[in-house]
Amino acid sequence: MSTVVARLGRPHGIRGEVTVEVRTDDPDERFVVGARFGTDPDIGDLTLARVRVHNGRLLLTFEEVPDRNRAEEIRNTLLTVDDADTTEEDEDAWYVEDLVGASVFVADERVGEVADLVTGPAQDLLTVKLLSGAEVLVPFVTEIVPEVDVEAGRVVLDPPAGLLDEENAL
Incomplete structure (x- = not known):
């Protein structure tokens, strides 16, 4: 079983960067360069290449997303991790x-x-x-x-x- 940690939003710029709706309590630990995510719908795993914050919004770049066109194609895709990869849950955290x-x-x-x-x-x-x-x-x-x-x-x-x-x- 997998857990949703984010939803990909609209593209930002022309180099494949995307905005993200975060759905995890630990974005600083979850979104690190080299992290791999499953996707829903399944478009193949995505490997995080770059992370930055712009005007209070988290922006991610993936190795498999070379440009704005591909970033637009994967808009609204959910990023998932295997439950085995999740850290011990906080008693005040819910899916x-x-x-x-x-x-x-x-x-x-x-x-x-x-x-x-x-x-x-x-x-x-x-x-x-x-x-x-x-x-x-x-x-x-x-x-x-x-x-x-x-x-x-x-x-x-x-x-x-x-x-x-x-x-x-x-």
Whole structure:
């Protein structure tokens, strides 16, 4: 089994460099020159040739991606690593697939389910689909999401007033 660590974004420049949506807690350890990644869909393994940050955005270059045209072709490809290659997991770390579909509760009242996890440079956001069908973004921080029980498929929120109001829906 493999774990997704990033999604390739749009090309940057003409030499095959791509932007990256990071999906790992340890990008500094994961994205090092020489690292090899599996891909989904399978386009063959990619070997990291260069890593840099530009305007707060991580940019990667791969040995197998010589130019902008190839970089555009592999856009939205997921980078994966074998689970055997992952480090010991943090007890407060979850995979997106573990969270999506989990029931969301405020106190003992079910208010919806997790529809997605949006990763960001400062913090991650849970996309919660409320029972009404509206979707709201919830900062994925301990103060607002004090409990995640993956085995039970349950996420408990302690939202500030107004966070789950439908006028804040996407």
